[in-house]
Amino acid sequence: MDMSFSPELEPFRQEVRSFFATEYPQDILDKVRKGHSLSTAEVRKAEMALGAKGWLATAWPKEFGGPGWSIEEQYIFDEELERAGAPTVTPMGVIYVGPVIYTFGSDAQKEKWLGPTRSGEMGWAQGYSEPGSGSDLASLQFSAKRDGDEFVLNGHKIWTSAAQHADWIFLLARTSKGERKQQGISFICCEMDRPGVTLVPIIGIDGKHYLNQVIFEDVRVPAEYMIGEEGKGWEYSTYLLGHERTSYARIGAKRKMLSDLKDIAKAALAGGNEALINDMSFVARLADTEIKVDGLETTVLRILSSVADGGAPGNEASIVKILATETHQAITELMLEACGRAAVVGTPDSASPDWAADPVTAYAPPAVSTYFATRAQSIYGGTNEIQKNIIAKRVLGL
Known part of the structure; x- marks a missing residue:
């Protein structure tokens, strides 16, 4: 399978990359990179910046105000958003309820809700x-x-x-x-x-x-x-959950985390982290996690290619849910291990500024926060055990 994108898409990638480097609110990027929470005003600011560009509801068809992008363009945009360190688009509006409204809603409901949701003004x-x-x-x-x-x-x-x-x-x-x-x-x-x-x-x-x-x-x-x-409502919620479970993948964010993890490990080794130096399995586990991200990406692309006509991903999305959550948890566990004693610093909102002087401890607060938050990923949106039942019954027909 050829996993590379067409060279014709490279100008689009560069356009998106330039937007995040020059037009997107840089104060939002800085706050997210440090692992701090965003206020409601900052969430609206971030999403309205995308909305003003027409890039918030990236999967919506043109008839409902979306950009009408191909699956490949949507994927590249998500990669570049995560590469830039921008906050994940709040999915409840443009990813979850938006498609339900324009698929099942009345004309009056579409008129009332789609516009402000698409612009980022309505959360x-x-x-x-x-x-x-x-x-x-x-x-x-x-x-x-x-x-x-x-x-x-x-x-x-x-x-x-x-x-x-x-x-x-x-x-x-x-x-x-x-x-x-x-x-x-x-x-x-x-x-x-x-x-x-x-x-x-x-x-x-x-x-x-x-x-x-x-x-x-x-x-x-x-x-x-x-x-x-x-x-x-159950029928509509099942349609929605297909979009929700596929949205967990966040391949670009995982690749960025892997890059950060390598930087942490290098800094830890340079700083004399004896536990990491003597752990011969760390590199093997890091390589195994990279392979899992590659496998997750292949699975996502296969599912997305099957719904290129704009339909919902369906029950196969449960496969993505399991792979994405387990892989994300594995990366955060390796991050904490690489941070070593620095991981006891706490969360970004409570860490003292002087910790940022050390290359390892600068990574520790957001790593700890992400580790704790990620524990819940295999529970919310339907536990991994529930997802396995869905796969067995509705995908494999067992």
Whole structure:
């Protein structure tokens, strides 16, 4: 298999690379490189910079305001974004709910939500998991009861990523009960500042605010906030999850992390890290991880090539989810090992500035933060065990 890109795409790559070097907000790049958290205003600034260029909703077709890029162009853009160290585009809007809206939504919903989502002015959160419904998402109890021209929402959503930055949340809600638990679920949107919505931050082990619990108490939303048909939310969510699980791959980011890892290892060896010097298996494990990234990239390209017509990746996306999370975790483990004692410094938001004087400890804070955050990757979006069941049943037909 020829994995190289056509030479005709090189000018496009250089255009993207130049944009991040000269037009993209450099203060955002600097903050992300140091591992610091972005404020809501900074998230909006970063995404509106891409939106102004027409490069935020990169996978959207032209008819809905996307650039109409080929699969290869989308892939190159993602590579260059990650190579530049730019923050990952918040996926809940342009990757998750956007395609659901333009595929299943009404003309009025497309008019209301697609434009500001595509420009980066509107942020979204995803209301799927509940305190008693995580990997078994179909067991959710969050209710939406019809009352005239409104739905009344009640229940809790948890592990809601980036909800503190969101203007809207899309959720799965039970509107009726069917013979199967997947029946009677609807796909509904709601403003985050609507009366009755309460956001409770969940602080991670690294001290950062990634996650939230969102509580709904008699929250009234117009009936036209429901996307598609009542009771078909499970169908729409399955379509969405195919995009979500493929988006985990982030090949460019992993290659950058591998490059950083080699720099850390060189600095550690130069600094006399005896444990690393005497560990003959470190280089072998590093090489093995590089091979896994190559394998992940091949798998992603194969899946993307099969949906070049704009469809959803489907159940094969579960393969990417497993490979991507396990490979990412392996890289962060090697990073911590290379940092050695410097890894006890803590997170970027709490580390003292004088640590940056040492080449190893300068890498340690973001490495520690990434290590802790990555532990959850094999859980969220459906645990790796759930993904293996999907592969066995729906891909292999076992």
